[in-house]
Amino acid sequence: MDTIGFWESLFGDVGHTERQYINQAAMELNALEADNHSLRSQIRKLYNLDKAQSAELAKLRTMVRVLMEYLVDSSTLDRTRLEERLESGFEELERKNAPEQVGPGGPYRGSAAEATEPEPTGTCTLCKNERLLRRTTMTPEGLVCDPCTAFGRVP
């Protein structure tokens, strides 16, 4: 939006110019309001999508847990081996999803902090195994590892 210049205010039709600017400002305000309304509508859609996805994830988690329990109960499958496979599956997934680490020494050297600091671990309160913290969840009962969560051991 333009401002009213000195010469305009001195000689021009200030009333007309001001009216023009006020109208322009009103139009811009309306456009902003429309944008705002559209943004709110988009945020609401995203929120609903997030809720739907959360519900779908909960269903999938339940399905995996039931299938795992059924597999172990109805066959000779060894629960421990299944857990190990699950664990390595999680590790593989994380390796695939991890962003490429580029340290200060360039892409072929790890960062100094990464080299000296081991990744933090914690003991699962349910299976008592030592797990990487990023593969655990804090529950009211304590730290629970991903395999225990997958097996539905979470109380």
Ligand SMILES: [Zn+2]
């Ligand atoms: Zn565990």
